[in-house]
Amino acid sequence: HQPHQSCHLILELQAASPQRQPQRRCRFCEKKPQLRRPKTGHAVCRDCFFWAFEAETHDTIVSSRMFSPGERVAIGASGGKDSTVLAYLLKTLNERHNYGLDLRLLAIDEGIAGYRDDSLDALRRTEVSLGLPLTIFTYRDLYGWTMDEVVRAAGRRSNCTFCGVFRRQALDRGAGHLKADKLATGHNADDVAETVVMNLLRGDAARLSRCADGVTHTGGGLPARCKPLKYAYEKEIVLYAYFKRLDYFATECLYAPAAYRGHARALVKDLERARPAALLHIIQAAEQIRFRTDARMPELDTCRLCGYVSSQPVCKACVLLDGLNSGNPRLAVGKSSACSAKQQQQRMLTDAGRNSAQCCGSAGARRGCSGSACAAAADS
């Protein structure tokens, strides 16, 4: 069992274990309890914890009708704890309850040296141990840039904007390439609660309306996204991975400095400490949200350049790529005025019309290409 970076969390959890407040019996059986569940505070033995965690995930999948028999499900995997636990759980539950799913592992290599390459090594070991086929797509193949190159060009600020936009589209493209019906991600209750808080703090009503959905239909022919671990606490995922001795890589991304999400994360952690059920309460609030009928919301359409789903004429990935390729990477991040953003989109649409004859036209992984990359390659 490898020594993992989340040891401090395990020690914290063990410090809160039944030894401080002795319980003689596991809540579910006669055995001696070995841990206290962060979600409920119940003292349980290891086997009953596994049983409860798996039963809850199974209930989430069944009650939300997440999958149908015969579907191919691409599991977004990074080699981290959430996706490793997700892959293990889906394989276990698929066999135990006969979901009838065809499971595949899908990974995105952003090209971050010293981080992603190590986590992909862990993922390759998971591929072998679980027997699930693994497919890796790289930013280089899809966009022509690695994150290291993006950071060198754009600087350390707002690099999470690039990576988040690119990775989301990359996962969808990868799942489409695998001909998957669904894309399962390892987002846990902490992630969803942070997203709800973050969207509320930033006033993003459109994202707030859909960020708590367990199954999100992106549209545009792309696979629906599912979050089977949506109600699972991050601490319990760590416990599950630890006691199951799952092989994962736990290090924070090198380029995750003071991202705005960090503020939401700090609040959610403090709220969980004050009242553990607060995470699910936040998710409940977002699930029950009702907007006024006259509230203006952006409508989803498709990008005119790459065909990806977008609320703007040109999707954010194309806009970011255009900024990188034109040597002005800060163009689409930060506080740019709406007027200059529209001007950029208009220029891109005009250029795309001129460059379409020069486009390599390759399908598949190059569908993210806006044409300008091909034009630059043709010029060189």
Added chain:
Amino acid sequence: CDPDLTEEETAVLTSRLSRQQQHQQQSSLLSGCEKCCQKDNCPVTRVRSAQAVCRQCFLAYCTHQFRAGFGKSQLIRAGERVLVGFSGGNGACALLRLVKQGLAESTHRKLRFTPVFVYIDFATVFNDNGDGPLSGRRAAVLEQFDAHLPVEFERHCLTAAELLPGLSEALAAMTDGTGYRELLHRSVHRCLALASRQFNCSRVLTGETASRLAELTLRSVAQGRLSADSGAFSAIAAGGVCQVRPLRQLTSAETALLSWLAADGLMPVCPRPADPDSPLLNDGQGGGSIPGVIASFLGGLQQSFPATVYNILRTGEKLQSDSVAAGSSSSDSAAAAATPCPACGLSMQQQPSGDDGGNVRSNCNALRALRLSENLARSGDSPEPSTAAAGLWAKEGGRYCYSCSVLLNGCSKRAVLEECLIDADGAD
């Protein structure tokens, strides 16, 4: 620094003063106030539009924000009796000042309602029989009434222990800090609602600022509800009482600055009422309380991202109200058909149903997941949750909404707490 301000308010004013001093050094190179364009008028702060404004323009800005809410909502008619809750805090002082100014004879298009100022005294609830801070606060507030209110304005001091007889016992029986603070917050508004009925007032004005309303919105989210009511200009609470928040467009920092710049002697007397000895309020131990966590978080974030408070309120404006009374008067058929929670007056949140069949959303939600986790029962080696657990939530279709259920379950003397929260003589 004024000794009567809280630490947070002092820190805000101090930082703003230091920024003002820096700005004043630079402003000699600028063209003075950007609002009135008078070079001689030195800017004292920046308002929401990032304009640097002088003292006069800032005071006019505050007055405009206060008056604009009444004008847009058309809520209060001429001659109506309106209860004005006065706590002695920052927002309350700003509210008193602005109401008095708005009702002055010399004011152009003066406001025409009849205010009734009320202070709710919590001294006896916390066993303060004359020597403690709450008794001192009551005396200071009464002095302020005498010094700053015109003789013709009605003013009253009501005792919370008389309005809610079981409150002291209920507070002592709360088992966690979150429930304690939530009960305190609700008891203030219950007392104001009862006072409005006693003095025949149709509306209740409170001095909640934009910062405070954003806090309340986040608190509501953390307890399972996100609706327009927490941060709206007006909201209808249990019993049909209409609460109006005229300071909704001003942050706590701006109301603190208003007190300082108005220079009329009306200053906040002390922070919100609380039992300083209660271990439940000692946020340094045991994880703290949700209100405490959110207050400190939002105060810090607002410094770095000044639009945070307004973003939260703007998002709330896009939401529907959960108030059943409000829904019945609008075209919202879902709210009109909903059963109101007798404790808070809002619609009953969706209870996790056993098996609804058709609606996936009602079958899978966070409440259901939480109840499942809390009530799991294992039958031998069976991998399935016991059916006993599945049947538990079928019986949960209770009398109260989920948030109020959590509050009630957090009190060891539930019956006493129910008496405090439930409006037996509710208007609806």
